[in-house]
Amino acid sequence: MFSIPKKDAITFLLFALVVLTMPIWLSPFGASYPGLLQKFAIYALLAVGYNILFGLTGYLSFGHAAFLGVGSYAAVWSFKLLSMNPILALACAMIFSGIFALAIGYVSLRRSGIYFSILTLAFAQMSYKLAYSVLSPITHGENGLQLTLQDPRTIDLMFMERGVSLPTSSLFGIPMNGYEGFYFCAVILLIGFFIAQKIASSPFGMMLKGIKSNEDRMNYTGFNTKPYMLTAFVISGMYAGIAGGLLAVTDPLAGAERMQWTASGELVLMTILGGVGTLVGPVIGAWIIKYFENIFSAWNESILHNFFAFLPDNIEGFVVLISSKFVGEGWHLTLGSMFVLVVVFLPGGIMEGVRRISSWFLRRKDPTKDQEVVDPENMPKPSSEKGE
Amino acid sequence: MDAVILQVLNGLDKGGAYALIALGLTLVFGTLGVVNFAHGALFMIGAFCAVTFRKIxxxxxxxxxxxxxxxxxxxxxxxxxxxxxxxxxxxxxxxxYSVPLSILLAIPVMLLIGIVMERGLIKHFYKRPHAEQILVTFGLAIVLQEIVKAFFGANPNPQPIPQVFMGAADLGVMVGMAEHVITYPKWRLVYLFFSLGVIGAVFAFLRFTTFGMVVRAGMSDRETVSMLGINIDRRFTIMFGIAAVVAGVAGVMYTPILPPDYTLGMDFLVLTFIVVVVGGMGSLPGAVLAGFTLGVVQSLASMTEVKDIIPGIDQVIIYLVAVIILLVRPRGLLGKRGVMEN
Incomplete structure (x- = not known):
């Protein structure tokens, strides 16, 4: 069960190394504080899970934010009713988002292509609207679901007295809000990444890739593709639920805005930006977007003035004026333009860019390789999986 | 009963906006085969044409x-x-009269934006899968709305109604009912008639002009038309521009009803997409029918009597209708048999 091909093992070890040393190598970028690191890990997990659906099967879901929201609510309710133990909360998040994904997936997967996207979008919007209005007893509407001092917390209170202040989530005494919280998220991310690797290389994963390249043909060969799709959808929904649960673990508060369709859109952006269908790509996409959202958006004109100080004064003023529209409040503009450029010129995302550059370098440096790879056109292109 | 009539009227003007945006969206899909997620942004830019005009x-x-x-x-x-x-x-x-007059500004501006958008970006996505079209236009929508935000800020910009159309019209009196039973804001009536007029103009244009005839021919069989020596691409580009104009003027006239801010496009986008799907992808009458129907259904669902029976129905009714339609009749209300049925 734990045996994986050597190449995958190396990828996994490298990935683990990169993730676990994040607090060190991110500090020159000013991003090495626990709150952001936790987000890096959580959204990376979300993107890895989304890639199981979109990357492997090619079904574009615009409703994954709903699962994120359901996971958050389930986790916070588990804090309120049962215990502050994060593992229990994640289990709750996984079960509820799984059931939710099963229901939505069962209906949505009756259609494919753009209709599937619209159906998932419709369901997610319904959940969002209901969470704001009728379901307020469960979701606490606009205030968001929070912990209170009067929560029953049955399991915890069997072992200890009710405290005077609001409890924080803790794993057997380790609090989940600082670097410990990040390492907890990171471990979950690594487990999730490992499972995703296993899925991608398993027969089940091959089946999903088959559906992506030609679903009709899969059907004609005698496979009923629907159960496979549904399984992929539920697994992917569970990943989103766990990510939502982790958001609640690190900060026990759940709000309906997590379920809005623009949140799903952001998830799609992450996956595309990094590279659909690759394992590492979506993670990189998630990191870039979260970095932009938290660090880049805090840049202001004075930072830009320092940055462009080497230019002559009048040019500098102009450059700062233009570029200030792209940072700070306007960081979405950078994101949007980057995204358009990626979709137009680099449909495989950043990963394809990396591969193109590296293959270019490899050919340049090693002339003997040129003879092996006769024609660059015939090389197995990284985007060959994308098909369609 | 009076309440029902009032709600139907309320739904019709909202339905007018849905129908106008959906008409452009489905026109683009029918001609170019492109799923344009940036169409809501065009509606928003139209609304900001009104803001700009008033600023000038x-x-x-x-x-x-x-x-x-x-x-x-x-x-x-x-x-x-x-x-x-x-x-x-x-x-x-x-x-x-700044709002109605801004249409004069909006038409050339939207035509230009539409044509530039089509030639500059969307042209390259004809042959790509729908998912990629959705993605690139979604990115474009973000860019457009951020540009608007950079110029106009994040706050809504309320626009005044012309003096003449202020207040409410007492429609009940006209049909012989008692006073103050059915009163309706005049500007919303104006919007309703305006949207009907624009829809009529688009249909007449496609029906009675040679240009429209060629476009319709191109919609049903693009290759044959281009083999006959007609530059169908250029006509489709112009149709994209026209779709942008329709969305733009819909946005201009909507500003007094809803003060525009930069997120306006995204709010409308999802709804109009659902309208298009319910009406049938690529079907123009379907888009209009579905637009008005969903508008009316939505406002009927927000009546207290209905909400008492099924709580929260007003929030989700549109999505619910869309889900049912997609499952039961995937080609939409008036969609052609065999067009995108899966």
């Missing part, structure tokens, strides 16, 4: 008064809009 009209000349003092002891600033200064009373009339 209200540019002021500031003169420091020599005799009067402001309450703070500094010379009083007398502000007169240039429009008033140059045209006198006519300037005031211009200012009063």
């Amino acid at each position: 009209l209200t540019l002021e000349k500031v003169v420091l008064s020599e005799t009067e003092l402001s309450p703070w002891g500094t010379p009083l600033e007398i502000r007169t809009p240039f429009a008033q200064q140059w045209f006198g009373d006519f300037g005031n009339v211009l200012l009063d």
Whole structure:
């Protein structure tokens, strides 16, 4: 069960190394504080899970934010009713988002292509609207679901007295809000990444890739593709639920805005930006977007003035004026333009860019390789999986 | 009963906006085969044409008064809009009618934006899968809305209704009912008739002009038309421009009803997409029918009597209708058999 091909093992070890040393190598970028690191890990997990659906099967879901929201609510309710133990909360998040994904997936997967996207979008919007209005007893509407001092917390209170202040989530005494919280998220991310690797290389994963390249043909060969799709959808929904649960673990508060369709859109952006269908790509996409959202958006004109100080004064003023529209409040503009450029010129995302550059370098440096790879056109292109 | 009539009326003007946006969206899909997620942004840009037009009209000349003092002891600033200064009373009339007049600005601007968008970006996505079209236009929508935000800020910009159309019309009296039973804001009536007019104009254009005939021919069989030596691509580009204009003028006239801010496009996008799907992808009458139907259904669902039976139905009814339609009749209400049925 734990045996994986050597190449995958190396990828996994490298990935683990990169993730676990994040607090060190991110500090020159000013991003090495626990709150952001936790987000890096959580959204990376979300993107890895989304890639199981979109990357492997090619079904574009615009409703994954709903699962994120359901996971958050389930986790916070588990804090309120049962215990502050994060593992229990994640289990709750996984079960509820799984059931939710099963229901939505069962209906949505009756259609494919753009209709599937619209159906998932419709369901997610319904959940969002209901969470704001009728379901307020469960979701606490606009205030968001929070912990209170009067929560029953049955399991915890069997072992200890009710405290005077609001409890924080803790794993057997380790609090989940600082670097410990990040390492907890990171471990979950690594487990999730490992499972995703296993899925991608398993027969089940091959089946999903088959559906992506030609679903009709899969059907004609005698496979009923629907159960496979549904399984992929539920697994992917569970990943989103766990990510939502982790958001609640690190900060026990759940709000309906997590379920809005623009949140799903952001998830799609992450996956595309990094590279659909690759394992590492979506993670990189998630990191870039979260970095932009938290660090880049805090840049202001004075930072830009320092940055462009080497230019002559009048040019500098102009450059700062233009570029200030792209940072700070306007960081979405950078994101949007980057995204358009990626979709137009680099449909495989950043990963394809990396591969193109590296293959270019490899050919340049090693002339003997040129003879092996006769024609660059015939090389197995990284985007060959994308098909369609 | 009166309440029902009132809600139907309320739904019709909202339905007018849905129908106009959906019409453009489905026109683009029917001609170019492109799923345009940036269409909501075009609606928003149209609305901001009205904002810009009013800003231009209200540019002021500031003169420091020599005799009067402001309450703070500094010379009083007398502000007169240039429009008033140059045209006198006519300037005031211009200012009063700024919203309908902005259509004159919106038409060329939207046509230009539409054509530039099509030639610059969307042209390259004809042959790509729908998912990629959705993605690139979604990115474009973000860019457009951020540009608008950079210029106009994040706050809503309320626009005034012209004096004549202020207040409510007592429709009940006209059909012989008692007074104050069915009153309806005049501007919403204007919007309803305006949207019907624009829809009629688009249909007439496609039906009765040679250009429209060629476009319709191209919609049903693009290859044959281009083999006959007609530059169908150029006509489709112009149709994209027209779709942008339709969305734009819909946005202009909607500004007094809903003060536009930069997120307006995204709010409308999801709804109109659902309208298009319910009506049938690529079916123009379907888009109009579904637009008005969903508008009316939505406002009927928000009646208290209905909400008492099924709580929360007003929030989700549109999505619910869409889900049912997609599952039961995937080609939509008036969609053609065999067009995108899976």
